[in-house]
Amino acid sequence: MRYFASLICSLIFATLAFAGDADPSRQPPVEQSATTIATRGSDSGRYAFAVKASMLGVGAEVATRVTHRSNLRAGYNVMGYSASFDKDGATYSGHLSMRTIEAHYDFFPWARSFHISPGMLAFLGDPVTANAFLGPNQSVTFGGTDYVSDPNNPARVTGKAKFNQVAPMITVGFGNLVHRDSKRFSIPFEIGLAFQGAPKAMLNVSGNLCDSNGVCQPASNPAIQQNIVAEQNKLSNDVRAFKMYPIISVGFGYKF
Numbered sequence: 340m341r342y343f344a345s346l347i348c349s350l351i352f353a354t355l356a357f358a359g360d361a362d363p364s365r366q367p368p369v370e371q372s373a374t375t376i377a378t379r380g381s382d383s384g385r386y387a388f389a390v391k392a393s394m395l396g397v398g399a400e401v402a403t404r405v406t407h408r409s410n411l412r413a414g415y416n417v418m419g420y421s422a423s424f425d426k427d428g429a430t431y432s433g434h435l436s437m438r439t440i441e442a443h444y445d446f447f448p449w450a451r452s453f454h455i456s457p458g459m460l461a462f463l464g465d466p467v468t469a470n471a472f473l474g475p476n477q478s479v480t481f482g483g484t485d486y487v488s489d490p491n492n493p494a495r496v497t498g499k500a501k502f503n504q505v506a507p508m509i510t511v512g513f514g515n516l517v518h519r520d521s522k523r524f525s526i527p528f529e530i531g532l533a534f535q536g537a538p539k540a541m542l543n544v545s546g547n548l549c550d551s552n553g554v555c556q557p558a559s560n561p562a563i564q565q566n567i568v569a570e571q572n573k574l575s576n577d578v579r580a581f582k583m584y585p586i587i588s589v590g591f592g593y594k595f
């Protein structure tokens with residue numbers, strides 16, 4: 340996906356008037372200097388740091404001014420969550436462990452608080468993993484075929500869901516980390532979407548599985564592997580609608 344960011348620069352030209360002895364209508368040079376200093380002081384600071392909480396977890400970000408109407412911003416987020424769920428006879432222990440890096444180009448069309456921010460999101464590692472240990476004689480279904488975990492060598496299932504490692508994203512919100520005035524603190528808020536693509540499920544089964552006739556074979560058997568792949572495809576199909584990840588975030592920033 341290609342993004343076209345508009346860079347709009349506002350250049351303010353000040354004309355300095357020098358007072359003459361014979362023209363009292365002109366402002367004194369002392370007053371002009373004080374005005375100029377105040378104007379410069381009200382727009383100090385080009386960098387900012389923020390902490391935030393979002394649907395990507397908790398994180399921190401930095402920003403720097405690019406033009407009068409735009410900033411560059413980068414951040415890092417972490418989130419962890421664990422839960423158990425049942426699927427086709429197996430009880431999985433699932434773990435969500437997201438570590439992400441994001442980068443944005445913040446564009447302020449009216450040079451105020453509202454901004455539009457195209458950007459990129461990178462996933463570090465595998466965000467979703469799940470493990471299941473099948474006890475002796477425990478039933479499980481792979482690809483529509485029923486199996487029983489071999490009592491002599493029980494089966495173990497490990498799985499994960501993979502996203503595209505790098506995903507485009509777009510957010511809109513309010514709040515400028517690098518204020519164009521004397522404000523030092525900000526509370527930015529934004530919402531948007533990351534287009535990470537449909538997750539792909541991956542399953543790996545070790546140990547032995549027994550069929551309905553009581554014949555036990557290693558999970559690496561080609562016929563069993565064919566059913567495991569079918570189950571993997573079924574899981575991928577179940578989550579294929581999850582192509583976009585919602586973004587909602589709020590933070591607290593300081594300009595320096």
